[in-house]
Amino acid sequence: MIWSLDIIILTIVLICGIAAISIRDLLGAAIMFGAYSFMMCLLWSIMGAVDVAFTEASVGAGVSTVFFVAAVFRTSRRTKD
């Protein structure tokens, strides 16, 4: 494990996580969630869990982002709180 790469990716994961819950625009939150999933996928593959990384990339970053976007498209784009 390359620890400097690990630190960088963990920082981006943290930033993406905080941005996903604090952003007002729900579409932006969905995209941030996708970025978060992708960074987690990189983290899994650094740790050597390639199967988990593959699942994270396809399910977390791929299809669940599409589902979020579809749900946002059918509801409202802005949060109330």
Next chain:
Amino acid sequence: MKVLGLITAFCFGGLLFYISFDFPDWGDSASPASQHVSSYYIEHTMQDTSVPNIVTAVLADYRSYDTLFETAVIFSAGLACFFLLRVGERQAPAARFYRHLSTGITFRIEKGGRLPESTGEFERIDSVWVPYDVIIRMTCRLVVPFIQLFALYVIAHGHHSPGGGFQGGVIFGAAIILFAISNNLRQALRRMSEKITTLLSSLGVMIYAGTGMLCIVMGAGFLDYRALSSFLGVDPVTARSHGILIVEIGVAIAVTAVMVWVYYILSSAGRQDEGL
């Protein structure tokens, strides 16, 4: 309320952070998780199942009971989405929009008006107006077959490399979703209707559980693929490898269908008429 939520989140986050110091180190061979069964899997997977990828062997052979219910969970997620969001009666929207193909003029037809569906000169478009984009359509048309081929590769090559039914199924579903996004929901529904997605999602779970039942019928335990050796005409070790493949195909069918099904329901708000 927001402050209360923040305090709770910080409390539990701090607790989790505190607990995480008690975790065993990364890759620690003395940790409880890697002491009992892990060494057995690492030493015996190749001679037991002839599958080089240990993760696939554990997922679909040693721990196939877990995976069966994971597939059932995915299927129930689709069912839950259906029961919560699907609008029972096909409600016609207030107005429909049609585009005249040769001139590009858009018509708005109110409820009860005469619909020009049959002539073939008109194309129905969504009420949230979407521009006619040749580049997006052609790109997706070119890309979709390759994504599907890659998905089939992932499903079939799960024995040797990362991948398997779940990932391949999701990628295959994503290809169909990409088609639905780039064209429109109705064209996707024409190619893969909602009835087919429901049937396929239950068929996938059926294939999985049916393989297990077949093992019982052949005189072994539930999902003990060695029993399939006489049925498939191979030795028991290869039968376990083939059993994993059969089960993975079942998982892939179920996952593909559920992904597409959930997308259809979510993007059209349960109406299956106008989508993303």
